[in-house]
Amino acid sequence: MIGQLLAGNLTHGLVLGAVYGVATMGLSLIFGVLRVVNVGHGPFIMVGAFVTLAMVTALGVAPPAAIPAALLIGIALGFVFFYTIMRRLIRAPELASLLATFAMGILLEEIIRHSFGAEFRGYTWDVGKIVLPWTVMPMSKVFAFAGSVLVAIGLYLWFNRTRMGTAIRTVVEDSEGARVCGVNVGWSYAVSFAIGIGITVMSGVFLTMFIPVGINPYMGGAYTLKAFVIAVLGGLTSPYGAFFAGLIFGLIENGSYVLFALIPGVEPFALTRFLTFVILLIILLIRPTGLLGAKK
Amino acid sequence: MRLKIEKYYPLLPVYAAYLVMFLIGRTMPGMWQMVALLAFYCAIGQAFNIFLGMTGYVDFGYVAFLAMGTYGMALGITAFHQTGLGIGIMFIGLLLGVVMAALLSLAVGAVALRLRGAYFAIATIGVNEGFRYFVEGARIWGGSEGIIFYGDMTEAFGAETTRLLSTVWADVAVFIIAAMAAFVTIHYMRGKIGYALTALREDEDAAKVMGINVTKYKIIAFITSASFAGMIGAMAWALKLTYVFPPDVFEIHYTIECIIIVLLGGAGTLLGPIVGALIYGLSKYWLAVIAPGFQLLIFAPIIIVIVVAFPEGIMGLVKRRAKGTGWERYII
Numbered sequence: 001m002i003g004q005l006l007a008g009n010l011t012h013g014l015v016l017g018a019v020y021g022v023a024t025m026g027l028s029l030i031f032g033v034l035r036v037v038n039v040g041h042g043p044f045i046m047v048g049a050f051v052t053l054a055m056v057t058a059l060g061v062a063p064p065a066a067i068p069a070a071l072l073i074g075i076a077l078g079f080v081f082f083y084t085i086m087r088r089l090i091r092a093p094e095l096a097s098l099l100a101t102f103a104m105g106i107l108l109e110e111i112i113r114h115s116f117g118a119e120f121r122g123y124t125w126d127v128g129k130i131v132l133p134w135t136v137m138p139m140s141k142v143f144a145f146a147g148s149v150l151v152a153i154g155l156y157l158w159f160n161r162t163r164m165g166t167a168i169r170t171v172v173e174d175s176e177g178a179r180v181c182g183v184n185v186g187w188s189y190a191v192s193f194a195i196g197i198g199i200t201v202m203s204g205v206f207l208t209m210f211i212p213v214g215i216n217p218y219m220g221g222a223y224t225l226k227a228f229v230i231a232v233l234g235g236l237t238s239p240y241g242a243f244f245a246g247l248i249f250g251l252i253e254n255g256s257y258v259l260f261a262l263i264p265g266v267e268p269f270a271l272t273r274f275l276t277f278v279i280l281l282i283i284l285l286i287r288p289t290g291l292l293g294a295k296k
Numbered sequence: 297m298r299l300k301i302e303k304y305y306p307l308l309p310v311y312a313a314y315l316v317m318f319l320i321g322r323t324m325p326g327m328w329q330m331v332a333l334l335a336f337y338c339a340i341g342q343a344f345n346i347f348l349g350m351t352g353y354v355d356f357g358y359v360a361f362l363a364m365g366t367y368g369m370a371l372g373i374t375a376f377h378q379t380g381l382g383i384g385i386m387f388i389g390l391l392l393g394v395v396m397a398a399l400l401s402l403a404v405g406a407v408a409l410r411l412r413g414a415y416f417a418i419a420t421i422g423v424n425e426g427f428r429y430f431v432e433g434a435r436i437w438g439g440s441e442g443i444i445f446y447g448d449m450t451e452a453f454g455a456e457t458t459r460l461l462s463t464v465w466a467d468v469a470v471f472i473i474a475a476m477a478a479f480v481t482i483h484y485m486r487g488k489i490g491y492a493l494t495a496l497r498e499d500e501d502a503a504k505v506m507g508i509n510v511t512k513y514k515i516i517a518f519i520t521s522a523s524f525a526g527m528i529g530a531m532a533w534a535l536k537l538t539y540v541f542p543p544d545v546f547e548i549h550y551t552i553e554c555i556i557i558v559l560l561g562g563a564g565t566l567l568g569p570i571v572g573a574l575i576y577g578l579s580k581y582w583l584a585v586i587a588p589g590f591q592l593l594i595f596a597p598i599i600i601v602i603v604v605a606f607p608e609g610i611m612g613l614v615k616r617r618a619k620g621t622g623w624e625r626y627i628i
Contacts, residue, residue: 037414100603107596270433277426
């Protein structure tokens with residue numbers, strides 16, 4: 001039944017999409033505030049995946065226990081990278097910031113490879129499943145979905161309801177003006193970068209619940225590319241735009257797979273990837289503010 | 297009209313460097329492979345520099361043009377190998393590769409060059425990846441299996457010629473392409489295009505207001521740069537490897553290597569890409585010998601330090617030092 005297959009895939013797409021959304025929010029936050037595209041975004045997700053693996057295999061805890069650890073490690077990494085590297089690149093030409101962030105990603109990949117090895121590794125976390133009329137959903141994915149939604153709400157509240165969040169929003173609007181009004185612009189940059197990296201590393205914990213083949217140090221590259229598409233879809237500068245764009249992306253990716261599989265003689269998986277990049281280009285050309293954030 | 301030969305003086309150190317490299321490769325046993333690798337880096341550095349160095353636009357999907365060249369050669373050889381045209385087939389393949397690269401750059405340029413900065417970089421990554429998945433997904437040009445054309449090559453050229461082509465003549469061609477790219481670079485730099493693009497790089501809006509047709513010059517630089525990439529793909533990848541495999545030819549790391557070479561040597565300078573290519577190529581080769589498996593771990597922090605500490609690159613520094621001395625006319 002194609003209808004049931006499509007419904008099942010769309011359900012899984014929505015659940016995965018929420019995780020994609022959270023995995024992209026950091027990219028959008030950092031671009032929005034610092035105007036730097038983090039081309040080494042995916043490797044930070046990979047770090048989160050390895051934090052989970054290390055905690056599950058070494059300490060024997062359940063994967064959700066890795067969430068606070070991943071967040072803290074991510075924030076610490078963010079501050080370290082900000083004060084050593086990013087601080088000097090905020091007004092540098094794209095060439096410099098793109099190359100530096102890519103090199104940061106390579107550095108993380110190589111450190112992880114030399115400490116964990118390059119082969120695929122994984123763990124199992126079986127906590128039952130929910131049987132829906134059209135599909136079966138493992139509880140671990142339901143958990144990842146719920147966690148992602150909570151993280152998105154949390155970031156929204158932090159961004160809109162706290163002093164620090166307000167300060168950062170003023171920096172996004174007009175960094176000179178914010179400085180004149182007494183906002184510590186440098187600190188805002190540092191906090192945004194650290195929080196952005198923190199959320200990204202944390203999203204790696206959720207993503208490991210979706211990867212049946214396991215994780216390896218070079219898994220990040222694919223997520224960098226997906227995150228670009230999602231971020232552009234969400235307007236590139238808006239973290240919660242990125243979250244909703246993640247949901248849309250998950251639906252498109254999983255839904256189109258079912259439809260492409262109907263065409264004989266093609267590779268449906270590659271075509272879903274092709275479709276996402278077509279969407280990327282169309283959005284960039286006709287609506288660079290994104291599907292959702294179109295205020296200006 | 298008097299030919300202004302002085303404007304080509306800076307080519308002298310470039311060609312001297314190529315000649316020395318070529319002679320080392322031909323006379324010292326066992327050196328040809330390394331020299332060929334260095335020539336490849338010099339060539340892609342110079343080709344990439346024509347666009348990136350002159351405009352300041354970062355094309356993150358540059359490797360797609362090399363891929364077009366590789367596919368062009370592969371398709372040319374597989375389509376014409378039974379026609380008995382001999383070595384002419386290679387020129388058909390080369391032409392096909394260049395035309396495909398130029399057409400892709402025209403298409404990308406027409407749409408993506410309206411975007412600036414980070415948006416342009418992301419769009420070009422999108423084109424590179426999108427094209428790769430289109431080839432794989434729609435199963436054109438051999439799909440994800442790629443094209444293996446060693447058999448067709450031996451049928452078209454004969455076994456001995458094929459061996460010579462892929463071990464010697466492909467590399468010689470890369471030298472010639474690198475020399476041509478250097479000539480075009482200086483020709484552009486010292487001509488109207490160079491001045492227009494300098495204005496654009498400094499302030500695109502101001503340049504536009506001053507009446508410079510920025511789009512036209514951007515596209516000229518883009519197509520030139522892409523066409524050279526197509527030639528390099530056709531000769532250095534297709535003829536040397538005798539196969540095309542989509543995940544290899546669209547691999548983003550080659551774009552990164554181009555960026556490293558140009559940035560290391562100095563973006564927008566003539567000698568920069570060569571200096572960058574030599575340093576990058578030699579250190580990569582050397583690290584592979586003394587610390588196999590650790591090259592990237594060592595490279596990544598070095599790249600970061602260079603980006604942060606020397607954003608003008610080595611030739612940027614040298615150029616400033618040479619100002620006002622007799623060397624000035626040879627170094628740009």
